[in-house]
Structure formats: C-alpha cells, structure tokens
Amino acid sequence: MKKFTNTKAVALKYKVYEENVPKVIAKGTGEIAKKIIQKAKKFDVPLFQNEELVNTLLNVQVNEEIPPKMYEAVVEVFIWLYNLEERAQLSK
Template sequence: MSNIAPKTQKAVALKYDKEKQGAPKVVASGKGEVANNIIKLAREHDIFIKKDADLVELLSKIEINKEIPPMLYKAVAEVFSFIYKITNDKRQ
C-alpha cells in the first residue's frame, strides 16, 4: 500500500486572436473534474492538447480572460509554434 496520493489533473485553455489581442489569454482553468471537462471539450472540438505540467502550473495562476504575462511569452510561443507545425503537417 502506498501513501502517495495521485496528482490532481490540471488544465488551462488559451485563446489568441492576433487581430484583437496583444497576447494569448487564459479562457479556462481548473483542476480535477473541471480539468477533465476542459480536456474533454478540447478533444470534442479537435483542439490540440499539449501536456506540460510546469507551464500549466504557471498559467493556472492567471485570472480567466487575462492575457499571459510577458515572462511566459516564449514558453507559450513554443507551444503555439508546435501546434501550427502539427496542424500544417496534417493538411499536407
């Protein structure tokens, strides 16, 4: 028997509209059942899911509908770049 409790699942959803926003913003965030629902909705709508526990931890501290701070631009840009590449590869 183990005394180690399983980690609670966390999820954060980002949205970026370069015409309307200066930076991506957090549109959903949660843990446990809320995180499971965020992930379920993403899958239902074919939205790419990137697992990065450290980044999720940082993003989960940002209020909903707030843009990410400049210190996270690089990390989030890498995620968006990865998603863009995967999306383009699927189209070809």
C-alpha cells in the first residue's frame, strides 16, 4: 500500500433499492482521513484508490448525493466492488 503524505479519504453509501444516487457519508484529509480508512479496514470495507476521484469527491458535502457529472466515475468504483465481491464468493 502506498504511503501518502497528505492522506485523503471519502466514504460513499449506496443502497440499491433505497437510494437513487450514492451519498458522501464521510470525508476528510490528514488524521480524519486516516480514521476513515482505519474504520473501513476494521469492518473489512474494500478501499479503492483514485486520487483524482477523491479530490473531486472532497468537494461534495457530507450527506449530499454525488453530482450527475460524477456518476460515471463512481459507477466504475461500484463495478470494481461488485467484481471484488463476486471473486470472493467464488473463492469460498
């Protein structure tokens, strides 16, 4: 795992049958980002690293839906997550 001098993190939430659009539920830099990452690891939440995407998502307010211009980029994250979960199921 890469070590970043200025750690950044954004957590997204999306429930397929309850919400139309993913929301930012936590975001931060430095120590706040490290705590977000630690919490994700504690609960085995996969971490997706894309500096450009996180920089853009940091501009979205907490509990705010992501803007339409970001749909495509975030869909790629959810596809990655889906494929990761599918591979995990196949390896059981």
